[in-house]
Each structure stands twice: as C-alpha cells, then as structure tokens.
Amino acid sequence: xxxxxxxxxxxxxxxxxxxDRVRDERAxxxxxxxxxxxxxxxxxxxxxxxxAAVMTVAAEERLxxxxxxxxxxxxxxxxxxxxxxxxxxxxxxxxxxxxxDDLTVTVQAGRSLHALNRYxxxxxxxxxxxxxxxxxTVGGTAAAGLSGPLRxxxxxxxxxxxxxxxxQADGVVTWGGSKVVxxxxxxxxxxxxxxxxxxxxxxxxxxxxxxxxxxAERTWLVAVPSAAAAQALVxxxxxxxxxxxxxxxxxxxxxxxxxxxxxxxxxxxxMEAVVEQGERLARLAxxxxxxxxxxxxxxxxxxxxxxxxxxxxxxxxxxxxxxxSTFETLRRxxxxxxxARSTLGAxxxxxxxxxxxxxxxxxxxxTAVAWLRDAVAEHGGYxxxxxxxxxxxxxxxxxxxxxxxxxxxxRAIKTTFDPDARLNPGRFVSGL
Amino acid sequence: MATLTADRKxxxxxxxxxxxxxxxxxxxxxxxxxxxxxGLTLFRALADFVVFPQSAEHVSAVVKLAHREGLPFxxxxxxxxxxxxxxxxxxxxxxxxxxxxxxxxxxYDNQLAVVEPGLVNLHLSWKVGPKGYYYAPDPSxxxxxxxxxxxxxxxxxxxxxxYGVTTNHVLGLEVVMPDGEIVWLGGKTRESQGYDLIGxxxxxxxxxxxxxxxxxxxxxxxxxxxxxxxxxxxxxxxxAAVSEIIxxxxxxxxxxxxxxxxxxxxxxxFGCGYPRDAAAALLVELxxxxxxxxxxxxxxxxxxxxxxxxxxxxxxxxxxxxLLWKGRKSAFGAYGRVSPAYMVMDGVIPRxxxxxxxxxxxxxVDAHGLRVGNVFHAGDGNLHPNILYxxxxxxxxxxVVAAGAEIMKVCAEVGGSISGExxxxxxxxxxxxxxxxxxxxALMQRLKHAFNPQGLCNPGKVFPTRKSCGEAGAVAYRPxxxxxxxxxxxx
Numbered sequence: 001x002x003x004x005x006x007x008x009x010x011x012x013x014x015x016x017x018x019x020d021r022v023r024d025e026r027a028x029x030x031x032x033x034x035x036x037x038x039x040x041x042x043x044x045x046x047x048x049x050x051x052a053a054v055m056t057v058a059a060e061e062r063l064x065x066x067x068x069x070x071x072x073x074x075x076x077x078x079x080x081x082x083x084x085x086x087x088x089x090x091x092x093x094x095x096x097x098x099x100x101d102d103l104t105v106t107v108q109a110g111r112s113l114h115a116l117n118r119y120x121x122x123x124x125x126x127x128x129x130x131x132x133x134x135x136x137t138v139g140g141t142a143a144a145g146l147s148g149p150l151r152x153x154x155x156x157x158x159x160x161x162x163x164x165x166x167x168q169a170d171g172v173v174t175w176g177g178s179k180v181v182x183x184x185x186x187x188x189x190x191x192x193x194x195x196x197x198x199x200x201x202x203x204x205x206x207x208x209x210x211x212x213x214x215x216a217e218r219t220w221l222v223a224v225p226s227a228a229a230a231q232a233l234v235x236x237x238x239x240x241x242x243x244x245x246x247x248x249x250x251x252x253x254x255x256x257x258x259x260x261x262x263x264x265x266x267x268x269x270x271m272e273a274v275v276e277q278g279e280r281l282a283r284l285a286x287x288x289x290x291x292x293x294x295x296x297x298x299x300x301x302x303x304x305x306x307x308x309x310x311x312x313x314x315x316x317x318x319x320x321x322x323x324x325s326t327f328e329t330l331r332r333x334x335x336x337x338x339x340a341r342s343t344l345g346a347x348x349x350x351x352x353x354x355x356x357x358x359x360x361x362x363x364x365x366x367t368a369v370a371w372l373r374d375a376v377a378e379h380g381g382y383x384x385x386x387x388x389x390x391x392x393x394x395x396x397x398x399x400x401x402x403x404x405x406x407x408x409x410x411r412a413i414k415t416t417f418d419p420d421a422r423l424n425p426g427r428f429v430s431g432l
Numbered sequence: 433m434a435t436l437t438a439d440r441k442x443x444x445x446x447x448x449x450x451x452x453x454x455x456x457x458x459x460x461x462x463x464x465x466x467x468x469x470x471g472l473t474l475f476r477a478l479a480d481f482v483v484f485p486q487s488a489e490h491v492s493a494v495v496k497l498a499h500r501e502g503l504p505f506x507x508x509x510x511x512x513x514x515x516x517x518x519x520x521x522x523x524x525x526x527x528x529x530x531x532x533x534x535x536x537x538x539x540y541d542n543q544l545a546v547v548e549p550g551l552v553n554l555h556l557s558w559k560v561g562p563k564g565y566y567y568a569p570d571p572s573x574x575x576x577x578x579x580x581x582x583x584x585x586x587x588x589x590x591x592x593x594x595y596g597v598t599t600n601h602v603l604g605l606e607v608v609m610p611d612g613e614i615v616w617l618g619g620k621t622r623e624s625q626g627y628d629l630i631g632x633x634x635x636x637x638x639x640x641x642x643x644x645x646x647x648x649x650x651x652x653x654x655x656x657x658x659x660x661x662x663x664x665x666x667x668x669x670x671x672a673a674v675s676e677i678i679x680x681x682x683x684x685x686x687x688x689x690x691x692x693x694x695x696x697x698x699x700x701x702f703g704c705g706y707p708r709d710a711a712a713a714l715l716v717e718l719x720x721x722x723x724x725x726x727x728x729x730x731x732x733x734x735x736x737x738x739x740x741x742x743x744x745x746x747x748x749x750x751x752x753x754x755l756l757w758k759g760r761k762s763a764f765g766a767y768g769r770v771s772p773a774y775m776v777m778d779g780v781i782p783r784x785x786x787x788x789x790x791x792x793x794x795x796x797v798d799a800h801g802l803r804v805g806n807v808f809h810a811g812d813g814n815l816h817p818n819i820l821y822x823x824x825x826x827x828x829x830x831x832v833v834a835a836g837a838e839i840m841k842v843c844a845e846v847g848g849s850i851s852g853e854x855x856x857x858x859x860x861x862x863x864x865x866x867x868x869x870x871x872x873x874a875l876m877q878r879l880k881h882a883f884n885p886q887g888l889c890n891p892g893k894v895f896p897t898r899k900s901c902g903e904a905g906a907v908a909y910r911p912x913x914x915x916x917x918x919x920x921x922x923x
Contacts, residue, residue, distance in 0.1 A: 182780050
C-alpha cells in the first residue's frame with residue numbers, strides 16, 4: 001500500500017471515529033504489536049456503531065483485523081499471519097443495562113471484568129468468572145475462553161453468556177442469543193463466539209447471567225502426602241453431597257511446603273452450611289491421610305504468578321479420576337526439560353491442569369509438548385499452549401491437532417462468518 | 433419436492449430393508465399416520481418412510497441414501513415436541529431413534545454417562561439413581577421424551593432454574609452429519625479446541641445433523657429437598673413474590689406458578705391439595721445441604737408473605753411433595769377436564785416484568801373471547817399460557833393463533849424471547865423477526881448451510897418461510913385421535 005493510500009485509510013477511520021482515536025504513528029503502533037507484528041493502524045471506537053463503521057472501513061480496504069481488549073491474552077494462539085488494523089476495544093467499557101432484580105447485565109466488551117465486579121459488589125452480585133490476572137476485559141474473557149477456579153460451581157463464560165452483539169467481518173452489527181436467562185429462540189450463536197478468539201466477529205456487547213454473592217465463604221487447604229491421596233480425597237468430595245465452589249490442586253506455595261500437594265476447597269453459602277461442610281471436609285481429608293485447615297482464600301497459584309516473557313503456560317485436559325496418572329505424566333514430561341522451573345496446578349474437580357514452564361528452550365518445550373500430547377491423547381486428553389514466547393508458539397501448534405472431520409466443520413463455519421479470512425487469521429486452530 | 437413413483441418407492445423400501453432389516457421400515461400410509469405430527473397437532477405431514485435404525489452406522493446409511501436421492505429426512509424421538517420440530521417435510525424419511533435407547537456407559541468417577549439418543553430422559557436418572565446420581569434437565573415430559581430430542585431442543589424443565597438447561601450438561605456428541613458422515617464433537621474431557629460445535633449443535637432443532645451418541649454429566653443427588661407452597665389471592669402478588677425471591681438472591685431449585693383455572697383442572701383430575709379458591713399458587717423447591725435449608729426456606733416464606741401470600745406451607749413429607757409435583761407436572765393433561773383443546777405458548781420474559789406480562793396475557797386472551805390457564809417456570813420467567821378453546825367452534829382456532837402471536841409480541845417487546853424450551857420448529861418460525869433482524873437471521877441461515885448445505889436435514893424449520901406463513905392460522909389445531917380417547921396427553 002502506498003503512503004497516500006495508507007493516509008487515506010487513516011482518514012477514513014478517523015472520519016468514522018475521531019481524529020485522536022486512530023493511531024498511525026510508529027511509536028504508538030508498536031505498543032499494539034501482536035507477537036512483534038506491528039499493525040499499520042489502531043482504531044479505538046467508543047460505541048458499537050463506531051465499531052461497525054470501523055469494521056466497514058476495514059472491509060472496504062480489505063484489512064486484516066485483530067480485536068484487542070486489555071491485551072492480556074495476546075499470546076494465546078499462533079502468531080498472526082498478517083496484521084493491518086488493531087481494533088482497541090478499551091473505549092467500549094460501559095455498563096449498558098443492569099437488571100439487578102433479574103440478575104442480568106449487558107456490558108460493552110471492553111469493560112474490565114474486575115471493574116464490572118466492583119460495580120456489582122454494591123448489589124451483592126457478581127459475574128463468577130475468575131481467570132488469573134487483573135486486566136482481562138469481559139469481551140476478552142469471552143473471546144479467549146478464560147476461566148478460573150470458580151468454574152467448578154458456576155461454569156464458564158459459555159454457561160453465563162446469554163446474548164451477544166457483535167460486528168461481522170463486513171461491518172454488519174449482529175445479535176445472537178437473548179437478554180433473558182432462558183431461551184431457545186434461534187441458534188446458540190453466543191456459544192460459538194466464546195473461545196473463538198475473535199475469528200468470527202468482533203464482540204461489542206455481552207448480556208450475562210449474574211449470581212448472588214454467597215453470604216459466607218471459607219476455604220480449606222488439605223495437604224496430602226501423594227497424588228494417590230489427592231485423588232482419593234477429590235473422589236470422595238465429588239461423590240459426597242458437599243457443594244464446593246472450587247476444588248483446586250496446587251503447588252506448595254500456599255504454606256504447605258512440607259507436603260508435595262495441596263488440595264484447596266472452598267464453600268460458599270449461608271454460614272452454618274459453610275461451617276458444616278468444612279467439618280465434613282476435614283473428615284474426608286483425614287480418611288485420605290491429610291489434614292484440613294482453614295486458610296484465607298488465595299486462588300492465584302504460583303503458576304499464575306510467574307511473570308515474564310520467557311514463561312510458557314499450558315492447559316492440559318484430563319479427567320478428574322485420572323488425577324494421579326495425569327500428575328505423573330506431567331511430572332515425567334516436565335522432568336525431560338533440562339534446566340526448566342515448572343509449576344503445576346489444576347481445577348482438579350474437573351480434570352483441567354495448568355502448567356507453567358520457565359527457563360527452557362523452545363526446542364525443549366516443543367519436544368515435551370509433543371510427548372505430552374501423545375501421552376494424554378490415549379484417554380481423550382489434550383494439551384494447549386495458552387501463552388508463551390513467540391518462538392515457542394512458532395515451533396509448537398498451540399492448539400494441537402483437531403480431528404479432520406470436526407475441522408472441516410470449523411472451516412465451513414469460519415467461511416460463513418469471515419469469508420475473506422480477515423479476522424485474526426492464522427491464530428486459531430489449524431491456522432483458522 | 434418431487435413425489436416418488438410407486439416403483440421407486442418400492443425399490444427404496446427394499447434398499448432400506450436391506451440396510452436395517454425387515455420390520456425396521458414403514459411405508460404403509462396407515463402406519464405412517466402415527467408419525468404425521470408431534471405434541472403440537474396443529475401441523476401434520478406424511479413421510480414416505482419411517483425407519484428404525486439401531487446404530488450410528490444405520491443412521492449414516494439411511495442419511496446417505498436420502499442424500500443420494502435428494503429426499504428430506506428428520507430424526508424423531510418420542511414425538512413429545514411442542515413446536516412441530518420433528519415433522520417430516522411432505523414426503524421423505526423419518527428416522528425414529530426409539531430403538532437406540534441404551535445407556536452405553538456410566539462413569540461415576542468422572543460423573544458422566546454415554547447414552548443413545550432414543551433413551552428416555554427419566555430412564556437415565558433411574559439407571560444412575562441407585563448410586564445417588566441423576567440427570568438434571570427435567571422436562572415435564574421426562575417420562576416419555578428422549579435425550580436426543582432434548583439435544584435438538586435444548587430442553588429445560590422446572591429444575592433448570594438452578595441447574596441449567598440441556599446444553600449445560602452435554603460434554604460430547606457423536607453426530608451423523610447431513611451427508612451421512614459420522615463426526616465426534618467434544619468428548620469426555622472439559623472443553624475441546626476450536627469452535628464450540630457442541631454448543632451450537634445443541635438446540636439446533638435437528639437441522640444440523642443427528643446425534644447418535646451423547647456424553648452427559650450426571651450429578652450427585654442433593655442431600656435434602658424442601659418444597660414450599662405459597663397461596664395468593666391475586667396473581668399480581670404471586671408474580672411479585674417471584675421477583676422478590678430472585679431479587680433477594682435466593683437460589684431455589686425451582687419456582688413454578690400455577691393459576692386458579694389450572695388449579696381447578698388439577699384438583700378435578702388428581703386432587704393434589706392445591707386450594708381451589710386461590711388466584712395463584714407458587715411451588716418453590718429448595719435443594720442442597722440439609723443444614724442451612726431451613727434458613728433458606730424461612731427466607732422464601734418471608735418473601736412470599738411480604739408479597740401478600742395468604743398462606744405459606746411446607747410439604748410435610750415426601751408423599752405430599754410428590755403430590756404437589758404431580759399436580760404441576762400433570763397440569764397440561766388436566767386441561768382436558770376443562771376444555772376440549774388448548775394451545776401452549778412458551779415465551780420468556782425478564783422476571784421483573786411478570787406482573788405486567790401476565791396482565792397483558794389475560795387482556796389479550798379476553799379480547800379474543802378465550803380463556804387461558806397459566807402453569808409455568810416462573811423463576812426463569814418462562815411462561816406457558818395455555819389458551820383453551822373448542823376446535824369445533826368455527827373461527828376459534830384462528831382466534832387462538834392470533835392471540836398467541838400477540839402474546840409472543842408482548843414477550844419480545846419487554847426484551848424477552850418467544851421460546852424458552854419448546855423450540856421454534858414450524859410453529860414459531862414466522863415470529864422469529866420479532867426477535868431477530870434480517871441480518872441476524874441471514875447469519876443463522878448461513879450457519880445452517882455450513883452444517884447442512886443440501887438443506888435436506890429437517891427442512892422448513894426455525895426460519896420464516898412463505899409456506900409456513902400460509903399455513904399459520906389456516907390449518908386446524910385439533911386434538912389427536914389418541915388424545916380424544918384419553919390414551920395420551922400433551923406434556
């Protein structure tokens with residue numbers, strides 16, 4: 001594109017937003033780079049209509065578009081194939097409608113999850129999504145499919161997103177789902193947008209189901225002597241009538257340094273029910289050879305806290321009853337990476353593991369991930385590289401293989417929503 | 433759709449029998465008649481064949497044949513649907529999945545089960561019940577409806593207020609695609625990579641393919657259950673109590689409303705202990721831990737009393753609880769006592785708008801000179817106004833259909849939905865524009881095309897078509913023959 005043409009794109013974007021909300025100077029653009037690929041323009045719409053207008057310009061100019069919330073999950077997925085325009089959604093941060101008595105809220109995609117929950121606190125309500133990190137936007141949490149320990153009780157964005165207003169690749173504003181807590185009117189388009197990494201449309205507004213904050217909440221830590229003991233404990237909790245908010249398996253940074261593993265369980269309810277469940281948990285813990293003690297709720301694990309550009313994170317899908325064997329498989333895989341510091345954690349009630357690897361070469365990580373994929377595939381498990389240096393994600397397909405028949409369907413869907421492949425191309429599964 | 437010649441039909445029958453065996457293919461018009469409609473008898477259509485596959489391979493072979501011949505096809509479970517969703521196109525093949533009704537695997541350690549689509553919903557809970565587990569989605573038709581049908585409609589039920597609808601309980605699906613290929617979506621682990629194909633398949637009303645194996649979550653039964661009956665002299669008070677319960681952050685497992693007309697019908701039929709002189713009653717169920725449930729029940733009682741309940745009582749034992757639930761779940765059948773026919777609506781509204789919308793429903797029905805009974809999932813805001821009428825009276829059906837359309841419009845106007853759990857099917861296809869713009873609908877059409885490019889898999893459903901426009905209001909809404917004989921009821 002010539003300099004003149006480039007200026008005319010900037011002018012077109014400015015004409016549909018505002019002069020100061022389109023950036024095209026090198027220094028500003030560099031801060032919006034995705035995997036070191038610097039966009040040519042950054043546009044910051046402040047309404048869904050402006051977002052649509054920006055996307056219309058992008059369609060006319062055939063620009064490759066990457067939506068961006070807070071930028072906290074930009075290292076999810078493969079490096080982009082190309083990039084022209086970053087659509088910065090941080091200006092779309094309004095609470096559009098809060099129906100407190102209906103426990104629903106409609107927010108713009110750029111609203112931070114923490115800011116939303118701070119607002120909802122006054123109503124004793126919350127959106128029960130707790131991915132590690134402070135910065136995530138609601139739209140980013142949906143697009144990247146992020147979740148945290150609370151998913152054991154409340155599910156994920158998939159279970160909470162009722163309706164979504166998004167802008168298609170051609171600039172058309174589209175609505176899917178509903179604003180009420182139950183609906184089967186039309187296809188469940190909102191589900192398709194969760195975890196799609198912005199490859200099917202740019203999220204503008206999300207209508208969400210809220211929950212009441214539990215009156216009382218307490219957390220217990222059970223230090224257990226082995227993975228086998230952890231598995232026995234988790235199995236006994238799952239097979240009981242206890243109703244935990246969270247069941248996590250953590251590394252030993254939470255005060256149980258003498259034990260190899262810590263199982264953290266929290267209950268949220270009326271106080272008497274919380275206390276009684278704690279007592280029952282203590283009995284189950286003793287049966288499994290551990291000891292339960294009340295701790296302050298601290299759900300950020302060491303693996304979540306390890307910062308820095310060199311860190312690689314994995315999500316490993318397994319089954320709750322395979323806790324011990326998955327743990328041993330992960331230990332073995334990580335042991336093969338020379339010089340690496342690794343940490344482990346799991347939403348263990350659901351069989352989902354989180355791994356952090358620091359200080360390893362991309363080659364070593366690639367080898368370990370490949371080995372791990374083979375090892376867990378036997379039982380229907382999977383490994384996703386959820387973040388890490390671009391060098392790692394160039395060497396390893398972050399998503400892993402997708403079954404050809406399911407992939408064919410995904411390609412057909414992608415073509416339906418984004419026929420020219422201009423939305424985040426190359427970053428999603430199998431290069432979608 | 434070209435009509436099959438007699439010769440061609442014979443040849444296809446022979447081929448289908450070769451695939452599925454004798455006794456697995458119907459083509460005699462008298463036999464086909466059984467499959468001409470579902471629980472909504474407003475719409476009827478005859479297939480060329482009804483077949484009974486027993487495996488995914490059978491389904492695949494039939495679908496490939498249909499694909500080759502350009503014949504439309506549709507899967508059918510128990511036929512309890514209420515939107516005409518499993519009706520054949522005029523001609524084509526109905527695949528009844530009732531012979532694929534096995535529980536293939538139960539994995540208690542991982543709290544999941546793998547089942548076939550023709551398994552009756554309640555039978556799964558029976559199967560896992562002895563070990564303290566159950567399958568949570570509980571449509572009122574759960575004694576008859578199948579899990580495959582639940583997948584198609586993303587079915588709900590009273591307890592979905594707390595536990596979510598079908599889609600929240602499905603982990604994996606084996607699907608026969610509209611071209612006959614067998615595809616696995618998801619599996620046993622949480623999440624799979626790529627687009628959420630399960631999420632979009634569930635609730636696609638049989639237009640994306642046919643599920644042949646289903647991996648569902650099973651839940652541990654709650655330790656304790658408590659059922660509260662609140663009685664009101666005014667419907668507005670009952671509506672206000674529902675809003676009050678939700679607004680106070682209480683989380684019952686179910687909040688069902690049942691109005692005076694319905695109470696009368698239920699008491700005539702079953703004598704369940706609802707007071708006949710009440711304007712409305714709320715059936716509120718709490719479940720969970722034994723400890724703390726009293727505290728929560730007291731708060732429910734307080735919310736009801738603060739809203740003007742004249743009486744609030746707790747079911748004293750399991751027998752009384754079962755009787756109250758029998759009244760709720762059998763209410764639709766009981767309408768037979770007070771009316772020769774009725775049509776059930778399925779709108780959803782914000783729960784805070786219940787008083788207004790119920791008033792509007794009554795006004796609309798009054799204005800058309802009809803009567804309405806309300807029995808519904810109030811906690812979700814999922815209305816089921818049942819408009820009563822006599823199909824033998826000229827013009828009454830047309831008034832029912834017109835009133836139904838107005839009610840759906842009110843639901844849309846207050847920011848709601850035109851179907852909470854019954855599906856769009858044929859019945860509500862024309863009302864989709866109340867909710868969605870042309871662009872929204874066009875996107876969904878393209879999405880359907882991605883799964884079902886030939887359009888042979890359950891054609892004519894969900895989207896407005898000229899054909900269904902012509903039918904609505906013109907075709908009689910009659911009780912089915914077996915209903916007239918009291919042999920079956922709509923759910």
